[in-house]
Amino acid sequence: MLDELGDWRKTHYTKDITPELVDREIILGGWVRNYRNLGGLKFISLQDKYGERQITLKRGVVSDDVFDNTKFGYQYCIMVRGIVKAFNEAPGGIEIIPSEIKLLNKTPDKLPIDMTGETVSELDLRLNHRALDLRSLKNQAIVEIRGELLRAIRKFLFKRDFTEITTPKIIGSATEGGTELFPIIYFEKEAFLTQSAQLYKEQLSGVYEKVFEISDCFRAEKSRTKRHLCEIFTLDVEMAFVTMKDVLELLEELVYNAIKDIRENKMGALKYLEMENKTVVPEVSFPRYKYEEIIELINNKNGFNLEFGEDIPTEAYRRLGDELSGYYYITHWPMSIKPFYIMASKNPKYSESFDLQKGMLELTSGGTRVHNKEQLMKALEEKGLNPLSFKSHLTAYDYGMPPHAGLGLGIDRWVSIICGLDDIREAVMYPRTPDRLTP
Ligand code: ATP
Ligand code: MN
Numbered sequence: 001m002l003d004e005l006g007d008w009r010k011t012h013y014t015k016d017i018t019p020e021l022v023d024r025e026i027i028l029g030g031w032v033r034n035y036r037n038l039g040g041l042k043f044i045s046l047q048d049k050y051g052e053r054q055i056t057l058k059r060g061v062v063s064d065d066v067f068d069n070t071k072f073g074y075q076y077c078i079m080v081r082g083i084v085k086a087f088n089e090a091p092g093g094i095e096i097i098p099s100e101i102k103l104l105n106k107t108p109d110k111l112p113i114d115m116t117g118e119t120v121s122e123l124d125l126r127l128n129h130r131a132l133d134l135r136s137l138k139n140q141a142i143v144e145i146r147g148e149l150l151r152a153i154r155k156f157l158f159k160r161d162f163t164e165i166t167t168p169k170i171i172g173s174a175t176e177g178g179t180e181l182f183p184i185i186y187f188e189k190e191a192f193l194t195q196s197a198q199l200y201k202e203q204l205s206g207v208y209e210k211v212f213e214i215s216d217c218f219r220a221e222k223s224r225t226k227r228h229l230c231e232i233f234t235l236d237v238e239m240a241f242v243t244m245k246d247v248l249e250l251l252e253e254l255v256y257n258a259i260k261d262i263r264e265n266k267m268g269a270l271k272y273l274e275m276e277n278k279t280v281v282p283e284v285s286f287p288r289y290k291y292e293e294i295i296e297l298i299n300n301k302n303g304f305n306l307e308f309g310e311d312i313p314t315e316a317y318r319r320l321g322d323e324l325s326g327y328y329y330i331t332h333w334p335m336s337i338k339p340f341y342i343m344a345s346k347n348p349k350y351s352e353s354f355d356l357q358k359g360m361l362e363l364t365s366g367g368t369r370v371h372n373k374e375q376l377m378k379a380l381e382e383k384g385l386n387p388l389s390f391k392s393h394l395t396a397y398d399y400g401m402p403p404h405a406g407l408g409l410g411i412d413r414w415v416s417i418i419c420g421l422d423d424i425r426e427a428v429m430y431p432r433t434p435d436r437l438t439p
Pocket of ligand 2: 355362364365
């Protein structure tokens with residue numbers, strides 16, 4: 001029943017079938033996105049990783065063999081050998097007239113989710129069948145943009161002399177105090193999955209000066225929101241011989257260039273997601289507000305009663321997002337709610353820290369770090385942490401640690417923003433949440 005691949009090889013992807021190829025023979029491979037039988041006429045919409053093309057079978061034009069044997073269901077895996085023809089009414093102005101079709105694999109009569117694009121199945125159901133769901137044109141657009149974003153970030157940072165680092169994800173002790181850590185069994189000992197590359201990237205800024213890492217980290221937060229995952233992909237950046245001011249400038253340039261690259265190289269995907277007028281290259285520099293100004297704004301305009309030292313609650317962020325819809329910084333957070341490695345301001349009530357916001361969403365946190373060992377040990381104690389459990393990290397500060405500053409940016413959140421996704425789980429191929437460990 002099924003055909004063998006044999007020596008057939010794809011000659012092109014759907015995106016490569018351009019008018020220059022008219023009258024040439026090509027081989028495409030992919031999945032049946034749509035199949036219509038109109039009697040003497042059959043249409044297959046064949047999709048591959050880049051898009052779709054119409055295969056047209058007309059009785060009398062194609063061989064009877066090919067015509068009669070073509071009875072396909074959604075998402076059947078097929079290969080088509082045929083001639084490219086110009087046809088104005090076909091999508092993209094091109095159709096393929098097949099001389100031979102191979103059926104390589106079938107699907108059940110009824111697929112668990114809609115793959116025709118006519119209706120959108122519920123997200124949880126889609127995630128249950130993710131390998132199928134990811135073939136949808138919407139997901140193809142998201143994944144293309146995610147890939148371009150990562151490429152653009154690397155391009156930008158390499159051009160500025162950054163070294164890409166890779167740090168361990170299995171760690172022996174808590175990075176920032178121990179909550180939100182996933183414990184694991186490491187032979188006979190307890191260990192943890194890392195929640196950020198923070199301490200390692202700081203150490204490595206004392207070696208390679210300008211470093212970045214793009215990788216996973218793990219947050220054992222039980223928060224079931226549309227902004228939180230338990231496994232996240234983050235960009236970590238750390239720079240030596242600079243302060244927060246330089247990081248603010250670098251980050252806005254990074255955002256500017258990444259969005260510029262996405263618009264230049266992935267406009268088709270942006271348009272598919274209807275984001276071409278929303279994900280626009282932002283003006284730099286970004287507006288900068290001090291934490292105190294933001295608190296004041298929230299309290300005055302929205303009737304909140306936030307006090308200095310409070311974290312900003314989600315509802316307040318939501319109101320803030322109505323007011324400030326673009327990218328903007330919130331700087332100089334109270335030292336009392338910042339981690340131990342953040343440098344206090346001249347007035348130690350404040351800290352040399354910032355968040356980058358896009359509307360209501362926090363995209364990045366960063367700041368100037370403490371580089372003096374005594375100061376760092378004091379900061380640990382003030383946060384109720386035991387310097388002894390940071391012994392090996394602290395050793396790095398014995399060997400000429402330079403002043404340094406950096407940031408951590410949530411890639412999945414940024415993809416959600418750029419693609420206009422309502423739920424962060426859509427930005428990730430296989431999301432991990434408190435309720436989801438498979439697939
Ligand atoms: P939030 O307050 O929104 O939970 P956070 O301040 O705890 O975030 P950071 O430790 O500052 O997060 O992490 C750096 C960035 O990583 C955040 O600005 C955000 O973009 C992203 N991030 C953090 N936690 C999560 C999560 N659970 N899911 C998705 N992205 C996250
Ligand atoms: Mn943060």
